[in-house]
Amino acid sequence: MRTYLGHVELANPVTTAAGCAASGSELAQFFDLARIGALTTRSITMAPRAGRPTPRMAETPSGMLNAVGLQGPGVDAFLERELPWLAQRGVRTVVSIGGGTVAEYTALARRLTDAPGVTAVEVNLSCPNIEDRGRVFARDGAASAEVIASVRSVMRYDVPVVAKLSPDVMDIVSIARACVDGGADALSMINNPLGMSIDTEAMRPSLAAVTGGLSGPAIRPLAVRCVWQVHAALPSVPVIGMGGVLTGRDAFELILAGACVVAVGTALFHDPYACLRILRELEELLAARGFHRLADAVGLAHRPPGAPTRHRTDLEESSL
Amino acid sequence: MRTYLGHVELANPVTTAAGCAASGSELAQFFDLARIGALTTRSITMAPRAGRPTPRMAETPSGMLNAVGLQGPGVDAFLERELPWLAQRGVRTVVSIGGGTVAEYTALARRLTDAPGVTAVEVNLSCPNIEDRGRVFARDGAASAEVIASVRSVMRYDVPVVAKLSPDVMDIVSIARACVDGGADALSMINNPLGMSIDTEAMRPSLAAVTGGLSGPAIRPLAVRCVWQVHAALPSVPVIGMGGVLTGRDAFELILAGACVVAVGTALFHDPYACLRILRELEELLAARGFHRLADAVGLAHRPPGAPTRHRTDLEESSL
Amino acid sequence: MTGTVLTTRRVDAYHALTVVAPGIAERFRPGHFVGVAVGGPQTSMLTRRAFSVHDVKPDYGGTVEFVFAVRGPGTAWLAERRARDPLDLVGPLGRPFPLPRDPVTCVLVGAEHGSATLFTVADALQGRGCRVDFVLGGDSADRVFGALRARRMGETTTLTTEDGSLGMRGRVTDVLPGVIADVRADAVYACGPLEMLRGVTAVAVEFDIPVQVAVEERMACGIGVCMTCVLPVIGDDGVTRMVRSCVEGPVFRGERVRFDDVGTIPFDALGAPGGGTRNVG
Amino acid sequence: MTGTVLTTRRVDAYHALTVVAPGIAERFRPGHFVGVAVGGPQTSMLTRRAFSVHDVKPDYGGTVEFVFAVRGPGTAWLAERRARDPLDLVGPLGRPFPLPRDPVTCVLVGAEHGSATLFTVADALQGRGCRVDFVLGGDSADRVFGALRARRMGETTTLTTEDGSLGMRGRVTDVLPGVIADVRADAVYACGPLEMLRGVTAVAVEFDIPVQVAVEERMACGIGVCMTCVLPVIGDDGVTRMVRSCVEGPVFRGERVRFDDVGTIPFDALGAPGGGTRNVG
Ligand SMILES: Cc1cc2nc3c(=O)[nH]c(=O)nc-3n(C[C@H](O)[C@H](O)[C@H](O)COP(=O)(O)OP(=O)(O)OC[C@H]3O[C@@H](n4cnc5c(N)ncnc54)[C@H](O)[C@@H]3O)c2cc1C
Ligand SMILES: Cc1cc2nc3c(=O)[nH]c(=O)nc-3n(C[C@H](O)[C@H](O)[C@H](O)COP(=O)(O)OP(=O)(O)OC[C@H]3O[C@@H](n4cnc5c(N)ncnc54)[C@H](O)[C@@H]3O)c2cc1C
C-alpha cells in the first residue's frame, strides 16, 4: 500500500508521530521497524535537553496531556548513535527538528544534509520563538514560512521538507498556505493543542509545567477538521495526518479527509504494536471497500454528494 | 453557595450552557429550574432560524460534534413566550444573543433592555461576521470588542454583559482583554472548538454541515487551560467556565482554574438532572475540603507553590 | 434512573433486554422510547442510545423490554449485558401513538427492529376493540422480528423478506396495498427505516386513510434540549417547521412529514435561510 | 497480550488479580512490572496502569499476580474484574532487581503495596543462599501487605504502622537502622513511596551498604517511548541525567537517585536549561 510524501515513496502510509517513539530502538523489541512506512524521530534540538520537570503527564478523557519539553540527546548524539542505528536497519526515517530561532532550525537542517538515512525532515513549528517573546512559530504564518524557507534552502533537494502545524491558530489554512509558499513539500498536522488539568486533591495543576499538549482520540475531531480544511484549500499538497489515531478506522478517517500518510502517536503508549495493527486494519478496510490503491481513498470524502467513489484515480501521480 | 457575576448575585454557581437547555421548559419536567444558579438560553437571533440540515450530531471519543446552526424562534417569540415563562417561575435567566453584524447584536440587546427577567446577557461571539467574509467574531479581538462595546452601551447598567469566547484563537488572553476593554463585565469560555468527523462507511462527513462544534469531556483540558490563562491575566474579571463538565469534580477543576460560575452543556444530554447533581457533588467536595465560601476556591490553583490554601478570602468582595 | 437487567435473550438477529424500571413501566404508553446510557463508568461514549420499548410487564414493580440489533459500539456493549447488571435508562420519552376512539381496523406495518414497537400498539388497539392486521418485513427471515407473535395476535399477518427466505419476496410496501384493500383498513401504524415510512405513507395517502409513523433520527439527548433530531414537518397551520423527533415525535402523522426533504432545510420552512418566512414570528 | 483473569481475591485493603499470561510469566524476573489496560472497549482511559508483579506461577502455562489498592477510576475498574474476564497486559517491563552473587544477608523493606513486590525477590535471594529479613509498614494494620508470608519466609520480620495498630508505631525507616545492625545486613532492597525510599536510602548510606530501590513515577507508556516517567539519576560517569524509570528503572541503586531533586530538573543535569552541560554531547 505504497504512498508518496512529495516524490519520496513509502512502502505504506503508517508512521510514528514525532516524539512518540523515542530513539526507535525501544519499539524495535516489539516489531520490525522496517515494516512501517517510516519512523518519525523525536524533535531533535541542537543541544541535549533535559526537558521539563515531572509530573509530565496527566490522563484526560480519551486523551492525555504531556509536557516533556523535547527531552533528547541533541543533534550530535542523534547523528552519532540514533540515526545510524535506524539507517543500518533500513528504517525509513523522518527526522523532526525543533529550534528556538530560524538560525537554529537552519543549522539543524544543515547538519542533516549530509547524514545518510534521512527520508524527510519534519519541522516542528510548535516551538517558542525566542526572538518573538516566546510566541510559538506555528501560530504565525510569516515566522513559520521563514523557518520553512530557510530549512528548504539548505536541505538536499531530494529530501522533502514537511511543515508540522498546530491547531491552536485562528485559521490553519492560512498558516498551511504560508508554509507551502515558503517551500514546504508536505504538511503534517496536528501537533498537540494546548491543554491543562488540575489535580482536585492537591488543588494544583497536574503538570509541573502547568499547561501541556493534549493528544489522543479526544483531539481526533480537530485533526480531521484541520486535514479536511487544508486538503480542500491545497489539494495537491501531501498531508501527514495525525491526532488520536487508535485503529485502522481512525487512519482511514484521516485519509478520507485528505491525508496520504497517517502518524500514530499516543496509541503507541497503549499498544506497542499499534502501527502494524493499524496498518493491517487499514488494509482490510480498504480491501473490503474495493480500493486497489491508497491514493484512490485520499481525500475521497471531499467528492461532491452523489459523485462516484472512484473519481480520483489520478491522484497518486499528482500527489506531489 | 452564592457567587457573583459582576454585581449580580446568583444563589449558586451552576448554570446551563447556552444552546443546551432549549427553551428551559424541557428541563423543567425533571427539576425545578429555580434551584440552579441561572439558566442560559439558546443564542437568540433576530429572526426565527430553522438551523442546519441533519445529521446535526455525531458522537466522538468522550465528546460529540453538533451543527445545530442556532435553530430558534427569533427574538419576538422569545420575548413573548420563553422569557416570560422563565420569569414567572423565578428562574434566573442569562440571555445568550447571536448575530451576524454589530448592528444585529445591538438591536437584540436593545430588545432585551426593557424585558423583565434578564439576569445577564451573554454575547455569543462565535457567529460569522457577515461584514467580514464570514469570519467568526470571536477570532478577532477588535470585532469582538466592537460588539461588546455596542451591546454594553445599550444594555441597562445593572445587567452584566458577558462575552463568550471561542478557543479557536491564537491567544485567548488578547481576545479576553479586548472584550473587557470593550466593556464586558464578565467572560464566558469556552464555546465549541471546530471539529469534524467522517462516517467511514458512507465515506462522507458525518454532519450535513461538514464541520461542527466539539463539546463534552474531550475539550475539558482546553477549557481549563483557557480559564486558567484568562484568570491569570485578568484576575478580577468574573469567568463563567464551561466545557466538558460532567461531575462536581469537573466543576471544581474549572473553579480552581478561575471560574466563579460553571455552565453545564453536553452533560445535560446524558443526564437531565446533571445540574443539580453537579451542584450537590460540588458542595460536598467544597465541604470536604473545608471551604465555607465558593469564592475561597475560585482560582485557588494559581497560588504559588507552598502558599496556604486559604489566602484568597478577600476574593468574594472583589469579584467584580 | 438506574435499572437492573432482569433477563437477556436473543431473537434471531436481535437481542432483547428486560430491565427492572418501575418508574418507566408505570408511565409507559405504546410508541414511547427510552434513552440508554452505554459503556459503563469512564466510557468514551457520551450520548444515550434510543430504543423503542417493546414490552412492559408488572414483574418486580415494572419491567421494560427493548429489542435491538448490534450496529456499533454502543449496541455491542448492550449485547454483552447479563442478568443483574445495572443499566441506566431515561424514559419514557417521546409522544406515544394516538389511538382511535372507535373500534376500527388497523394495519400495523413494521420493518427490521421497527416491528418490535408494534405489539404494545396492537395490544392497546385490541383493548379498544380494534381489528389488527400485521405486515412485517426485513432483509431476511432472521431479521423479521415478531412473526410468531404477530400470527397469534393479528387477524392476518403478511411477511416479506428481500431475499424471499420468509413470506413474500419484496418489501412491506409491495404487499401493503393488497392488505389494506383486503381488510378494508381504516388506519395504518408504521415503524421502520425512513424510506419504508415514506413508502407506507404514500400507500396510506393513496387509500386516503390516516397513517401514524414512528421515525428514527440521530438523537443526542432524547429530551428536547439539543435540537439535533429535527425533521421538516408541516404543522396544523400549514407551515413547515424543523421539529424535534424526540419530543414532538417520534410519532407523526405520516402525511405531515416531508420525507423527501429530510436531511435538508426546505426553503419554505419557518426560519429557513433567506426563506420567505424570515422575520415571521 | 490479552490474558484471562484466573482468580481475584481481597487481602485487607488490597485487591489481588491472578491473570493467565504465559508470555509474561515465562520471562519474569523479580522487580518486573506489567502495564495493564483498564476500562474495556470504548473506555476514555487511555493510559495503561503499571503494577509490580507480586507472584508468578506455572499454572495454565503461566500466571501473573499483582496487588493493588483502589485509588482512582482505573484501579476501581480493576477491582471489579472477575474470574474469566479478559485483561490486556503488556510485560514484563522494566529492569529487575540485580541479585548478589554471594550468599549475603539482605533486608527487604516494603511500605503499602510496595511490599507485594518483595516476595519474588526474597525467593530469588533465598535461592542463592541469602538470608532474608523483612521490614514492612503501612498506615494501619490492613495496609501492611504480606505480613504473614514475610513471617514464614524471613529470618526476622519487623512490622510498623503509623497508627500503631500492628507492630511498632512509626515508619519502616524508624526501625530499619536497628534491623540492619541486628542482622548485620549486607544489602537493602526497598519498594514503596518515594519519601520512604529516600529515607531507606539514607539509612543504607549511613551503614555504607548497597541499597536497591524500585520507584514509581507517573507513566504513560511503560516501554520507554513517551519520556514522561523520568527522574534525576547520577550515572557511572557522575553526570546526572533525566532517566526513564520504566526502562532504565524502576529499580535503581538508591544512592544514585537524587531524591531531593525529583520533580525538578537539577541545574547540573545533562541538558538542563541554561545549565553548564548545555552543548555537551
Ligand atoms: C426513537 C428511536 C427508537 C429506536 N428504537 C430502536 C429499537 O427499538 N431497536 C434498535 O435496534 N434500534 C433502535 N433505534 C436505533 C438505535 O438508537 C441505534 O441503533 C443505536 O443508537 C446505535 O448505537 P451504536 O452505538 O451501536 O451505533 P453507532 O452508529 O456507533 O452510534 C453512534 C451514534 O449515532 C447514534 N445513532 C446511530 N444510529 C442511529 C439511529 N438509527 N437512530 C438514532 N441514532 C443513531 C447513536 O445514538 C450514537 O449517538 C432507535 C432510534 C430512535 C431515534
Ligand atoms: C512501576 C510501577 C509499579 C507500580 N506497582 C503498583 C502495585 O504493585 N500496586 C499498586 O497498587 N500500585 C502500583 N503502582 C501505582 C499504580 O500504577 C497506580 O496506583 C495506578 O496507576 C492508579 O490508577 P487509577 O486509575 O486508579 O488512578 P488515577 O490517579 O486516576 O490515575 C490517573 C493516571 O495517573 C497515573 N498514576 C496515578 N498514580 C500513579 C502512581 N502512583 N504511579 C504511576 N502512575 C500513576 C495512572 O497510570 C493514570 O495514567 C505502580 C506504579 C508504577 C509506576
Ligand SMILES: Cc1cc2nc3c(=O)[nH]c(=O)nc-3n(C[C@H](O)[C@H](O)[C@H](O)COP(=O)(O)O)c2cc1C
Ligand atoms: C509524549 C509526546 C511527545 C511528543 N513530542 C513531540 C515532538 O517532539 N515533536 C513533535 O512535533 N510532536 C510531538 N508530539 C506530538 C505528536 O507527534 C502528535 O502530533 C500528537 O500527539 C497527536 O497525535 P496522537 O494523538 O496520535 O498522539 C508529542 C506527543 C506526545 C504525546
Ligand SMILES: Cc1cc2nc3c(=O)[nH]c(=O)nc-3n(C[C@H](O)[C@H](O)[C@H](O)COP(=O)(O)O)c2cc1C
Ligand atoms: C447542541 C449544542 C448547542 C449549542 N448551542 C450554543 C448556542 O446557541 N450558543 C452558544 O453560545 N453556545 C452554544 N453551545 C456551546 C455550549 O454552550 C458550550 O459552550 C459548549 O458546548 C461546551 O460545554 P459542554 O462541553 O459542557 O457542552 C452549544 C453546544 C451544544 C453541544
Ligand code: FES
Ligand atoms: S434528541 Fe435532543 S432535541 Fe431531540
Ligand code: FES
Ligand atoms: S513511561 Fe513512557 S518512557 Fe517511561
